[in-house]
Amino acid sequence: MLNSDAPLLSGDALRQRFLEIDTFLLAQQSIWREKPFTQLRLHWEADFPELAVWLRARSLADAEASHSVPTALPAPQPFTDWARQAEQLSSVGVFPHAALRARPARMQNGIALRKWQQIEAFAGAVQGGERQYFASAQQWLDWCAGKGHLGRYLAWPTAQLECLEFNSELVSSGQAISQKYLSQAVHTLCDVMSSASAAPLQRSDAVVALHACGDLHTHLLRQVCVQQTPALALVPCCYNRIQAEFYQPLSAAGHASALQLDRDDLALPLTATVTATLRERRLRDQSMAWRLAFDLGQRKWRAIDEYLPTPSLSAQWFNKPFEQWCLDLAALKHLVPLPKQNWLELEAQGWQRLAQVRNLELVRALFRRPLELWLVLDQALFLQEQGFSVAVGEFCATELTPRNLLLLAWRD
Numbered sequence: 067m068l069n070s071d072a073p074l075l076s077g078d079a080l081r082q083r084f085l086e087i088d089t090f091l092l093a094q095q096s097i098w099r100e101k102p103f104t105q106l107r108l109h110w111e112a113d114f115p116e117l118a119v120w121l122r123a124r125s126l127a128d129a130e131a132s133h134s135v136p137t138a139l140p141a142p143q144p145f146t147d148w149a150r151q152a153e154q155l156s157s158v159g160v161f162p163h164a165a166l167r168a169r170p171a172r173m174q175n176g177i178a179l180r181k182w183q184q185i186e187a188f189a190g191a192v193q194g195g196e197r198q199y200f201a202s203a204q205q206w207l208d209w210c211a212g213k214g215h216l217g218r219y220l221a222w223p224t225a226q227l228e229c230l231e232f233n234s235e236l237v238s239s240g241q242a243i244s245q246k247y248l249s250q251a252v253h254t255l256c257d258v259m260s261s262a263s264a265a266p267l268q269r270s271d272a273v274v275a276l277h278a279c280g281d282l283h284t285h286l287l288r289q290v291c292v293q294q295t296p297a298l299a300l301v302p303c304c305y306n307r308i309q310a311e312f313y314q315p316l317s318a319a320g321h322a323s324a325l326q327l328d329r330d331d332l333a334l335p336l337t338a339t340v341t342a343t344l345r346e347r348r349l350r351d352q353s354m355a356w357r358l359a360f361d362l363g364q365r366k367w368r369a370i371d372e373y374l375p376t377p378s379l380s381a382q383w384f385n386k387p388f389e390q391w392c393l394d395l396a397a398l399k400h401l402v403p404l405p406k407q408n409w410l411e412l413e414a415q416g417w418q419r420l421a422q423v424r425n426l427e428l429v430r431a432l433f434r435r436p437l438e439l440w441l442v443l444d445q446a447l448f449l450q451e452q453g454f455s456v457a458v459g460e461f462c463a464t465e466l467t468p469r470n471l472l473l474l475a476w477r478d
């Protein structure tokens with residue numbers, strides 16, 4: 067779904083929207099910080115019993131149906147008020163797309179359709195509208211490039227391309243592909259976090275990063291300023307992949323905010339699963355239901371009414387019957403021997419709790435997009451402070467990728 071009516075965010079609107087979202091997130095943090103998966107009862111349920119009862123009565127299928135658009139759920143107040151505010155605060159425009167010259171059809175070989183469509187949309191957005199700067203770039207740099215599909219698309223047919231990537235297999239296969247389409251392409255084995263990324267940033271006239279995680283994109287933002295790169299197009303991803311315990315704001319407004327975001331908070335925008343397959347969803351549901359059942363069990367077995375973190379488990383674990391899975395997990399957590407159990411009943415309780423958890427999580431889900439926009443606006447404001455012109459908007463529909471916020475920055 068694309069929000070085509072709203073304007074792109076730029077100029078003073080960046081700061082204004084950031085402050086509005088900041089106020090909203092701070093005011094409601096006792097709501098969105100609560101995690102139904104680890105807490106049997108949420109504190110806000112006592113304040114809003116009608117909403118809690120309504121959500122707890124819904125089925126797993128109901129929750130699934132509302133997952134992508136929680137703001138549309140006709141739940142009792144104050145849900146609808148929060149939803150309306152979240153929707154208003156998250157509304158951003160869509161970048162106009164340039165009609166680009168068609169690329170050779172075989173360029174798409176070996177690229178998943180969804181990734182190819184993301185690349186087409188990214189390239190169209192970067193070179194559309196008034197942004198002649200990007201349209202005339204002659205030296206593209208692809209940051210955390212993978213095989214460099216995006217950079218290659220942009221540089222084709224005659225511009226120069228440099229790709230930075232630290233997986234040597236991706237570097238060599240990317241180089242082999244680029245040779246077929248570009249006369250001047252270099253795929254460099256490089257840890258972008260090291261000083262080796264400085265020179266490529268200095269010589270490029272436009273750097274692009276599609277789905278660069280946490281520290282990889284915040285480091286890029288700082289480095290384009292230090293190395294005086296003229297233009298940047300960034301689609302951030304995995305905000306929680308950071309070394310620090312908390313998000314380190316970049317802009318003055320971010321520093322002034324009282325909002326402290328730990329890695330768990332930073333994972334909230336990533337909980338939208340619009341691109342998961344049916345099989346992936348089934349496995350996710352089974353894993354969650356069994357873990358919730360285990361949680362109910364361990365509270366009794368340990369006689370401690372507290373969530374006990376469990377490690378991530380490979381898909382093979384879930385081929386076992388529930389009873390064996392529980393016993394193996396209990397052994398991992400040094401809880402064996404266990405008292406006699408009605409395993410069927412415990413598993414059923416896990417599934418029942420899953421339906422409640424997934425419905426209660428719809429409250430948190432309202433805050434996914436405002437939180438994500440807060441992060442991207444902090445980054446946009448930082449670039450603005452450093453003298454860039456900046457625009458923030460969507461570059462493709464969420465169905466193509468839920469990480470569809472694009473930050474464009476260029477020096478006038």
Ligand SMILES: C[S@@+](CC[C@H](N)C(=O)[O-])C[C@H]1O[C@@H](n2cnc3c(N)ncnc32)[C@H](O)[C@@H]1O
Nearest residue numbers: 210211212230231232233256257258259276277
């Ligand atoms: C999510 S993928 C995105 C790849 C590509 N931009 C795309 O959209 O298809 C992130 C890429 O960053 C690379 N990467 C991770 N850490 C890196 C680092 N420190 N330096 C360079 N590349 C890194 C990974 O190997 C991976 O190819």
